[in-house]
Amino acid sequence: MKKDESIEQYEYAKQRVKQKKMLFFHFVVFVLGSLLMFCVNTFVQDPAVSSVWWPYAIGIWSFFVFLHAVNVLIVNRFMGKKWQDRQIEILIDKQQTRIKELRASVEKDFPLVDTKRDLDQNQDHSTSGL
Numbered sequence: 001m002k003k004d005e006s007i008e009q010y011e012y013a014k015q016r017v018k019q020k021k022m023l024f025f026h027f028v029v030f031v032l033g034s035l036l037m038f039c040v041n042t043f044v045q046d047p048a049v050s051s052v053w054w055p056y057a058i059g060i061w062s063f064f065v066f067l068h069a070v071n072v073l074i075v076n077r078f079m080g081k082k083w084q085d086r087q088i089e090i091l092i093d094k095q096q097t098r099i100k101e102l103r104a105s106v107e108k109d110f111p112l113v114d115t116k117r118d119l120d121q122n123q124d125h126s127t128s129g130l
Contacts, residue, residue: 008081012080012081016076016080019072019076020072022072023068023069023072023073026065026068027065027069030061030062030065033061034058034061034062037054037057037058038054038058040054041053041054
C-alpha cells in the first residue's frame with residue numbers, strides 16, 4: 001500500500017469517526033433536551049406555560065435525529081469514498097469524450113492548414129512563372 005493511500009484512508013476513517021461522534025452527541029443532546037422539556041412541562045404549574053407543545057417539539061426533533069442517523073449510517077456507507085471516486089471517474093470520462101467530439105467537429109469545420117507546405121507551393125508557382 002502506498003503512503004498516499006494510507007494517508008487518504010486515515011483521513012476518510014477520521015472523517016467517519018467524527019460523523020459518528022457527532023451523531024452520538026446529537027442523540028445524547030436529544031435525550032437530555034427531551035427530558036428537560038418533559039420536566040419543565042410537568043413541574044411548571046402555570047397553565048399559560050404548561051401545554052401540550054413538548055410532544056410535538058420532541059417528535060420534530062426525533063425526526064431530525066432520525067435523518068441524521070440515516071445520513072451517517074446508511075447514505076455515507078453506500079455513497080462513501082469509493083462511490084465518490086467512481087463518480088469522479090465517470091464525469092472525467094464524459095468530459096474527455098465530449099472534448100474529443102468537439103475537437104473532431106472543429107477540425108472538420110476548420111481544418112488546419114499546413115502553412116509551410118502552402119508557402120513552398122506558392123514559391124514554386126511564383127518562380128516557375130518567371
